[in-house]
Amino acid sequence: MGTPITTLDPAARPRLARHVRLRFDPTRDRHVLLGPETVVVLNGTGADVLALCDGARSAAGILAALRERYGDVAEAEVSRFLTGLAARRWVELADG
Secondary structure, eight states, rough: OOOOOSSSSSTTTEEETTOOOOETTTTTTTTEEEEEEEEEEOOOHHHHHHHHHHHHOOOHHHHHHHHHHSSOOOOHHHHHHHHHHHHHHHEEEEOO
């Protein structure tokens, strides 16, 4: 099955997998990640990270956009979040 991803290459271009959708759920008043038979309720920051995962921006570009919006953003936390989603195959990491 391959080696699990543990670090995020700054040049990687994350995007949502084809079978996953980011949607706002008015009932929950939160963004959710929808997959086959799966609903993941996201906090605001998680939704903001995933909204930037368009396959065009690099991981470094996503981090820069988050820092512009929030100020101090820990690179390790963003990397851990995206690599965790990549391990679940909810995010794809295209080579930069």
